[in-house]
Amino acid sequence: MGTALNRCKRIVVKVGSSLVTNQGAGLDLDALGNWARQIAALNAGGHEVVLVSSGAIAEGMQRLGWRTRPASIHDLQAAAAVGQMGLVQAYESCFRQHNLHAAQVLLTHADLTNRERYLNARSTLTTLLSLRVIPIINENDTVVTDEIKFGDNDTLGALVANLIEADLLIILTDQNGLYTADPRKDQNATLVSEAQAGDAQLENMAGGAGSHLGRGGMITKILAAKRAARSGAHTVIASGHERDVLLRLLQGEAIGTLLTAPTLTLAARKQWLAGHLQVAGKLVLDSGAIKALRTGGKSLLPIGVSSVFGEFERGAVVACVGEDGSDIARGLTNYNAKEARLIARHASREIEALLGYGGDEEIIHCNNLVLL
Numbered sequence: 001m002g003t004a005l006n007r008c009k010r011i012v013v014k015v016g017s018s019l020v021t022n023q024g025a026g027l028d029l030d031a032l033g034n035w036a037r038q039i040a041a042l043n044a045g046g047h048e049v050v051l052v053s054s055g056a057i058a059e060g061m062q063r064l065g066w067r068t069r070p071a072s073i074h075d076l077q078a079a080a081a082v083g084q085m086g087l088v089q090a091y092e093s094c095f096r097q098h099n100l101h102a103a104q105v106l107l108t109h110a111d112l113t114n115r116e117r118y119l120n121a122r123s124t125l126t127t128l129l130s131l132r133v134i135p136i137i138n139e140n141d142t143v144v145t146d147e148i149k150f151g152d153n154d155t156l157g158a159l160v161a162n163l164i165e166a167d168l169l170i171i172l173t174d175q176n177g178l179y180t181a182d183p184r185k186d187q188n189a190t191l192v193s194e195a196q197a198g199d200a201q202l203e204n205m206a207g208g209a210g211s212h213l214g215r216g217g218m219i220t221k222i223l224a225a226k227r228a229a230r231s232g233a234h235t236v237i238a239s240g241h242e243r244d245v246l247l248r249l250l251q252g253e254a255i256g257t258l259l260t261a262p263t264l265t266l267a268a269r270k271q272w273l274a275g276h277l278q279v280a281g282k283l284v285l286d287s288g289a290i291k292a293l294r295t296g297g298k299s300l301l302p303i304g305v306s307s308v309f310g311e312f313e314r315g316a317v318v319a320c321v322g323e324d325g326s327d328i329a330r331g332l333t334n335y336n337a338k339e340a341r342l343i344a345r346h347a348s349r350e351i352e353a354l355l356g357y358g359g360d361e362e363i364i365h366c367n368n369l370v371l372l
Contacts, residue, residue, distance in 0.1 A: 006252050008167035008234070010048045010129070013039065014157035018174045019240035020055040020087075026062035027055060027086055033094045038246040039134060040098035047250065048129040050164065052137045052157040053091070059083035080141030091136050101133045106140035109150055109277055112159055113317070118272055122163050129164075150277065158224035161233040162271045169228040170249065171221050172240035177257035178218060180205055197229035197259040222259075229261035231271045270370040273330045279319040281310030281337055283344075283363065290328055293320075293371060299362035300331065300369060302343040302351065311337045320364070327372045331364035 015035060022028045039049045057076060060083025061069065070076055088104045095102045105125065111117045128135050137160055139150050150156045154171055161169045181189040195202060206219040218237075225235035238245055238256025249255055285293075289304025300320065312318060313336045320329040333340065340363060342354050348361040 005168060005234070005236070005258075006250050008250070009046065010050075010164060010166045011042070011168045011170060011250075012050045012052060012157050012161045012164070012166045012228075012233075013170045013172065013246065014052040014153055015054065015172045015240055016153070016174070017054040017058050019172055020053060021058040021062075027059050027090050029090055029094075032090050033097075035246075036091065036094035036098060036100075038244060040095065040100055041247055042250060043100065043132060043134070045250075050125065050129070050135045050137060050160060050166070051091075052153050052160060053087065054138070054153050056080045056083035056087045056138055057141060059086045077142050084138070084142070087138075088136065091134075095134055101131075103128050103133050103135050105135050105137045106142075107137060107156065107160075108140045108143060112163065112272075112275060113278070115272065118163070125160075125164050152220045154220040154224040155227070155277070158227035158233075158235075159275050161228040162231040162275055165231050166228075166233045169225070169233050169235045170246065171224065171235060171237045172245065173221070173237065174239065174241065175218065175237075176239045177237050177255075178202065178205060178222065192257050193254060194258045194260065197225040197235055197261055202259070225259040227275070229259070230274050232261050234261050235259040273317065273332070273368070273370045274372065276317045276330055279310075279330065280312035280316035281308065281318045281333075281340075283308055283318055283320050283333075283340070284323055285320055285328060286323065290322055293329060293369070297366060299366040300329075300364040301348055301362050302340075303345060303347050305340065305344040305363060308337055308340045308344055313337075314339075318364075320369075329364075329369050329371045331369035333364055334360040335363055 020028060020031055039051060042049050057079045060079030060081065063082050063086065064079060066079065070079065092102045107121065111121055125135055137156065139153065139156055157169055157171060176191060178192045179189040180192060183189040192205065202222045203219065206222045221237050228235050236249055236256055236258050238249065242255055245255060283305050284307040285304050286306050289300060292298040292304065293300065306323065312333065314334060316333055317330060318333050319327065320331060322328055335343065339355060343351050346354060352358045
């Protein structure tokens with residue numbers, strides 16, 4: 001592949017439900033043993049590997065005798081709680097055969113939204129890697145609600161790649177990679193062997209959701225690659241059914257789709273900002289403000305804000321969107337929602353008269369703002 005993957009030291013590997021279960025009938029222990037064998041070989045070769053594994057809910061469903069995935073969040077939480085027992089026991093047993101320890105790490109979006117918990121999670125993971133322990137990461141499905149869940153483990157894998165500043169994210173699925181169109185519907189579809197993460201054309205190529213067991217689809221993988229690229233991580237989307245796929249990728253063999261990260265990466269604080277899936281409020285920007293942010297690297301001034309949505313406090317993470325609803329940026333606001341509404345569409349010199357006290361000239365300073 002165009003990028004020398006064998007030079008990637010820190011790697012996040014994401015395996016989907018279809019690769020760790022027997023079509024939903026509990027865990028496939030042979031498959032788990034295969035992943036443990038390959039990761040152990042990479043570990044012995046000096047690579048640091050974090051595994052983001054699906055399968056807890058599918059295993060819980062099997063143990064509880066449920067044939068279809070429940071819709072109720074409480075039933076899903078119960079299935080996850082039961083299934084995590086089997087998933088962790090199975091991985092620990094597999095890695096023990098290679099004289100390696102595994103560690104269970106369960107995350108919610110709230111863990112990565114709070115700056116202190118974000119840093120604590122990063123410290124824990126980097127310490128585990130330094131001890132040659134294999135972290136097994138999953139969303140904490142036993143406590144998540146619709147408001148805090150990541151939504152799919154592709155996104156979780158990308159956020160973990162940002163968190164530990166990984167060199168490479170490998171997303172393994174039951175597809176060969178990204179095609180120019182859905183190969184099940186278009187016989188002329190061809191595999192995209194290499195492209196740059198974040199290319200808008202990639203999202204147009206990606207189809208809808210795949211397996212009935214998981215929640216993701218190719219589009220979530222493309223967006224995950226875009227997110228991972230913010231911290232400089234390349235992404236490979238490949239079939240987990242390929243023999244020794246992890247070992248062959250790290251030996252430089254071209255398998256699946258490689259989505260390369262641009263040379264420039266975000267500073268750690270801005271990676272954290274960009275990783276926010278939920279925001280406290282929304283600022284709608286006019287065209288002049290959008291141009292200033294995108295071309296001039298400017299701070300966001302009140303005059304460029306046409307409307308304010310939500311209720312938030314000073315220091316909250318808010319979304320900056322265009323008048324058509326398109327995502328422009330994320331940032332830490334210098335004003336609460338009430339103040340922001342009062343000063344929106346006004347020049348900075350008017351702030352003291354409008355609020356009755358002097359404040360920051362900008363609603364969001366450029367150092368606390370990241371473009372999307």
